[in-house]
Amino acid sequence: MANTPQSKKRARQIERRTEVNKARRSRIRTYxxxxxxxxxxxxAEAAKAAFQAAQPELMRGVTKGVYHKNTASRKISRLASRVKAVSAK
Structure with a gap:
């Protein structure tokens, strides 16, 4: 348990940050x-539109520190190829 004033403050900050990050992650997962x-x-049209909306949201997660850059790039790449496959049908 946190004892010093500084560690108590850090614990409060982490708690708030965790809530924000949880909300961000949830929002990205929804997209x-x-x-x-x-x-x-x-x-195909809905998939393309949804992908266009999800892409910047995922990268925003990277800038906010929720996801690693390579993770987001991998997810976008795999989704893009799947959306392209649906469009080709």
């Missing part, structure tokens, strides 16, 4: 789920 659902339904 990704929308892309997944559009791909599953086979709707």
């Amino acid at each position: 990704l789920r929308k892309v997944e659902e559009a791909i599953a339904s086979g709707d």
